[in-house]
Amino acid sequence: MTTRIDTRFAELKKVGRSAFVTFVMAGDPDPATSLEIIKALPKSGADVIELGMPFTDPMADGPSIQAAGLRALKVGMTLKKTLDLVRDFRKDDNATPIVLMGYYNPIYIYGVDKFPVDAKSAGIDGLIIVDLPPEEDDELCLPAMKAGLNFIRLATPTTDDKRLPAVLANTSGFVYYVAITGITGAAAADATAVSGAVARIKRHTKLPVCVGFGIRTPENAQAIASHANGAVVGTALVDALKNSLDAEGRATAKTVNAVAELTAALAQGVKGAKQAAE
């Protein structure tokens, strides 16, 4: 089965460039603004959208993304409303892949049989669930695959060659390489180390490898994208959004543009990079 993710990476391969993957939190700072933001992302140069599912206890995320999730929850965001958001986005855009990223508990409570089916029908293409390692594949990975969703696995600097095959076994769409051991928005990713890691993963899989955690600037994004099939930026965009809010944390006239402008600048960086050799 070909998903929007497969199609998008095939297109990018043809033109010889890496993907720019953007992360924003669903419902941040409110559902209506959030929809405007995700609509603006492809127009500003995003190739793939990662949409965060708000959770109270995001143990692998830094303060920026945790705060974004709490802002969304405060205005009543739920998993169901996250699916609604994607359904609304799909009215105008049927090409940009959307990957949901988050933690397992809200999905577990929603129902592991129902969720993948509802997600697929809402127009979601893949899932990244931070706290579901391959050891827990039968929880959600297998039902998601059955429903036609890509299950995108994180590989990290601690995932050695012995473990990689297990991590890659049920992975599809792309592999998400976490450039640092740490939380989102922490240390800067080191392009040289990333280059070696991507090459190592590519010895085990034909899937595209995207790199995230620790990428903030267009220069950073360019350096990483030249070694990988994609660069993921989250915290920097979430920070740009936060800095546009008023004192009560509400959206202002600047909010959508603040995210769109940074997206455009980062996209320029990624597009300036030559894609890593296969």
Added chain:
Amino acid sequence: MNIAKPNSYRSGPDERGHFGIFGGRFVAETLMPLILDLEKAYTAAKADPAFQAEMNGYLKNYVGRPSPLYFAERLTEHLGGAKIYLKREELNHTGSHKVNNVLGQIMLARRMGKKRIIAETGAGQHGVATATLCARFGLECVVYMGAVDVERQQPNVIRMEMLGAKVMPVQSGTRTLKDAMNEALRDWVTNVHDTFYCIGTVAGPHPYPTLVRDFQSIIGNETRTQMQEVEGRLPDSLVACIGGGSNAMGLFHPFLDDPSVEIFGVEAAGHGLTQLHAASIAGGRPGVLHGNRTYLLMDADGQIQDAHSISAGLDYPGIGPEHSWLHEIGRVNYLSATDDEALAAFQLLSKLEGIIPALEPAHAIAKVMELAPKRPRDHLMVVNLSGRGDKDVPQVGDILKGKTK
């Protein structure tokens, strides 16, 4: 619920760390290789007589074990029913049962060559135990503690700092134990190469619930022997308080396969089960948090809810996965006690026995006050006095003077 009873309640978890549907390993990929290493190291240590011998030496001469099994004569007379025995875990070095587990984990960390230890703590008892053993073995120690708990458990914060630990107040979320655990996990994800995460209760990803239970089972094993010596038979009932539930699991586990032994776990009902509380089994349902599936307090959308208890050590929206399983198969009865009931029990035990309990086991005593009078005089009841109340003296003093609620 119709669930088949197992041949043994003591054989869990399975090789993937599951107790029924509970437990498991729900963590970020960065941590998985470490957790698998830890499992290997623990399996090897368990089978190594030298490890056991070294641990037994420290348990005897450093921790001060065995802890006494004390017949609470005046409490028994006052309640007028079951014969009440207190398992005196508060007499351990550092003042609680926490030291049993920390000693085990620190010795594992040393075997694994780790130099930096991190821990989370609610009331500070686990933090103090960790800081103590890090001092003893010359290891760097960082303790995450919710900012609210730093405030209400000052004596333990001072102790940890005196022992050379760095106490990190956590400002995120509800600023209590749950958030301290999130922060500790973030630290671990960041410093995987040299850091050992010393978890304080029977929760977290497999193998933590198992190894903490095993290290705490010394409580129940000693109780068996001591009760045989004093009364010539097994106790009839066991009572222990539950936050994550390590002192309870330690007392209960060696008795799970003895059908004659009634077992009661006491959760913190806070202001009451229809208001703010920390009773995950009474008021929660199964979900996934902090690396395991277990009963959790959450809303309809799976968002974790704030817990509340007068006792910082019980103020957690979850419970160890083995307890969730023991609840579902009906082997252990889970009850709850409110803040006010715990305060009354705190005062009663202090005045009748000259023992000031921590607010945590005061919850267990509160239920003993209900259960014991309904039992015959030859009924042998053991309550785990998991920690001493020194840390709670300022807080309870303020409450009794009407300064705070």
